[in-house]
Amino acid sequence: MKKWTPYLLVSPYILHFLVFVAFPVVFSIVLTFHRWNIISPMQYVGLANYEHLLNDRLFWQAVWNTLRFLMVHIPLQIAIALTLAELLNRTIRGVAFFRAAFFLPVIISGVVVTILWQQLLSFNSGVLNRMLTALALGRIAWLDDPDIAMYSIAVMATWKNVGLYTILFLVGLQSVPIQYYEAAELEGATRWQQFRYITFPMINPTIFTVVVLSTIGGFSLFVEPYIMTEGGPMNTTLSAVMYIYKQAFQYYHMGYSATLGFCFALIILFVVIIQRRYVEQEV
Amino acid sequence: MNALLRYLLLSLAALSFVYPFIWMVSASLSSESGLGDVLLWPVGFTWENYVTVFTKIPLDRAFLNSSLVAILTTGLVLISGAMVGYALARLEFFGRNLIFYLIIFTMTLPFQITLIPNYITIVKFGWIDTYLALIVPFALNSLSVLLFRQAFQALPQALIDAARMDGAGELRIIFQILIPNCLPTVLTITILTFMGLWNEALWPLIVIRNESTMTMPQLVTLFSVGGRAEGQLGVKIAAAVILAIPIVLLYLFFQKHFIRSMASSGLKD
Numbered sequence: 089m090k091k092w093t094p095y096l097l098v099s100p101y102i103l104h105f106l107v108f109v110a111f112p113v114v115f116s117i118v119l120t121f122h123r124w125n126i127i128s129p130m131q132y133v134g135l136a137n138y139e140h141l142l143n144d145r146l147f148w149q150a151v152w153n154t155l156r157f158l159m160v161h162i163p164l165q166i167a168i169a170l171t172l173a174e175l176l177n178r179t180i181r182g183v184a185f186f187r188a189a190f191f192l193p194v195i196i197s198g199v200v201v202t203i204l205w206q207q208l209l210s211f212n213s214g215v216l217n218r219m220l221t222a223l224a225l226g227r228i229a230w231l232d233d234p235d236i237a238m239y240s241i242a243v244m245a246t247w248k249n250v251g252l253y254t255i256l257f258l259v260g261l262q263s264v265p266i267q268y269y270e271a272a273e274l275e276g277a278t279r280w281q282q283f284r285y286i287t288f289p290m291i292n293p294t295i296f297t298v299v300v301l302s303t304i305g306g307f308s309l310f311v312e313p314y315i316m317t318e319g320g321p322m323n324t325t326l327s328a329v330m331y332i333y334k335q336a337f338q339y340y341h342m343g344y345s346a347t348l349g350f351c352f353a354l355i356i357l358f359v360v361i362i363q364r365r366y367v368e369q370e371v
Numbered sequence: 372m373n374a375l376l377r378y379l380l381l382s383l384a385a386l387s388f389v390y391p392f393i394w395m396v397s398a399s400l401s402s403e404s405g406l407g408d409v410l411l412w413p414v415g416f417t418w419e420n421y422v423t424v425f426t427k428i429p430l431d432r433a434f435l436n437s438s439l440v441a442i443l444t445t446g447l448v449l450i451s452g453a454m455v456g457y458a459l460a461r462l463e464f465f466g467r468n469l470i471f472y473l474i475i476f477t478m479t480l481p482f483q484i485t486l487i488p489n490y491i492t493i494v495k496f497g498w499i500d501t502y503l504a505l506i507v508p509f510a511l512n513s514l515s516v517l518l519f520r521q522a523f524q525a526l527p528q529a530l531i532d533a534a535r536m537d538g539a540g541e542l543r544i545i546f547q548i549l550i551p552n553c554l555p556t557v558l559t560i561t562i563l564t565f566m567g568l569w570n571e572a573l574w575p576l577i578v579i580r581n582e583s584t585m586t587m588p589q590l591v592t593l594f595s596v597g598g599r600a601e602g603q604l605g606v607k608i609a610a611a612v613i614l615a616i617p618i619v620l621l622y623l624f625f626q627k628h629f630i631r632s633m634a635s636s637g638l639k640d
Binding site: 093094095097098100101102104105107108109111112113115116119126171172175176178180185186187188189190191192193194195196197198199200203204205207208213215247251252255256259304307308310311314315318328329332333336337342345346348349350352353356357 | 374377378380381384385387388389391392394395398451454455457458459462463464467470473474477479480481482483484485486487488489490491492494508510511516541566569570572573576577588591592595596604607608610611612614615618619622626629630633634
């Protein structure tokens with residue numbers, strides 16, 4: 089082996105890193121201090137983009153929308169995934185079938201899932217409202233009511249991803265030594281106590297993974313509201329990425345769009361660090 | 372818990388995951404009037420929706436684009452990931468740890484921060500509306516490097532020593548000796564990368580404007596958001612079915628591997 093061989097082998101990575109990671113990070117910070125529509129030269133504007141952002145009602149609306157999404161999505165995700173994993177974690181027939189069925193939405197494109205749910209949730213002709221009408225419960229404006237639309241999307245996103253988290257929890261549950269339960273049983277612990285004091289602490293890392301992945305997923309939301317509601321009604325489903333996209337490619341505010349991206353990224357990092365702290369304290 | 376109740380709950384859950392897809396397929400084969408039904412079977416069976424999709428948008432071309440991009444990029448990810456993973460796992464050199472930390476840093480970096488600058492890079496390279504814009508930014512990914520690094524670390528040094536003794540070069544060692552010994556890792560990376568690329572809609576929306584270079588999810592998204600579906604729900608749903616079919620077929624073939632690779636990548640995060 090020649091001395092420079094390792095460098096030759098890692099050179100694609102270094103080149104790729106410089107062009108698509110290092111440069112963008114530095115350039116995005118530079119961009120936040122400029123006004124630029126790509127065509128004319130960049131114009132230095134100091135902190136104007138940040139000032140604008142602080143007063144930008146739509147930016148805070150997008151942050152608030154994401155938080156509302158996460159408030160429904162994360163607890164629902166954990167509750168359903170954990171329940172399904174618990175149900176699967178027994179020797180039963182057809183485990184493979186159930187696992188495969190739960191996993192189906194995970195592998196399918198968000199575009200497909202969104203188009204599908206758009207029809208299921210449609211006010212006039214949607215299957216869900218037809219069922220409700222048949223039960224004489226009246227119809228619900230799943231995607232047209234500003235108070236509900238984001239939660240409908242949160243439920244859809246849960247439906248799409250819950251299979252993945254079920255599998256993760258199943259792996260977690262199966263790593264708990266069976267002796268723990270046997271010992272607890274001898275001590276007379278109830279099922280709930282067994283869950284609270286054995287299962288729960290053991291799967292805490294998995295819960296953390298689910299929370300982090302869901303949070304990142306929530307902040308990356310784009311296709312779902314873009315196709316389903318185009319951010320409406322009244323911007324209540326406008327997502328962070330959608331707003332970045334709009335600022336850049338509808339208004340050509342590259343500097344401001346980069347500022348949005350930069351600040352959203354900081355918020356994501358902040359939220360993930362807080363979550364990590366919190367979970368570490370719990371364990 | 373009662374076994375019967377367990378089965379009942381599991382079946383209900385399975386139904387709620389599978390039924391919408393059955394509904395979708397039968398809706399795509401129904402005439403417009405039957406659409407709102409809670410159908411399991413097409414109402415007024417017709418291929419019309421599929422015919423309309425292909426006449427309205429170049430979905431066949433988009434299918435070829437998607438396939439080309441996903442296959443080529445997955446190949447490049449495997450090659451580059453194996454090379455870098457090997458260097459990190461098996462070779463001593465100055466800066467090795469630095470590269471490892473850069474990879475971890477890249478993985479934790481939210482993509483929102485690099486989105487706009489990367490678009491500008493593509494513009495400056497003159498790659499807008501070319502396959503290069505879809506392939507090159509994704510041709511190397513940190514997860515594949517880490518997975519290969521892990522797999523190569525687990526192999527015995529004797530394997531490499533023997534190959535060197537026989538005069539094999541480093542590339543030969545990687546691709547002829549080590550890779551065949553860690554096929555599960557190759558499969559995991561292939562599945563994750565291919566699936567991610569096949570389903571990616573945001574990046575193509577940004578760098579491709581020309582219909583003849585568009586990928587399937589992009590074209591279907593634009594078709595569905597723009598007015599070209601003309602409110603014909605069946606047509607929109609048919610487009611979605613066509614987009615889903617390839618990945619579902621792959622899933623049916625490699626089901627176990629799909630689940631395993633997604634689970635292991637999730638846990639490593």
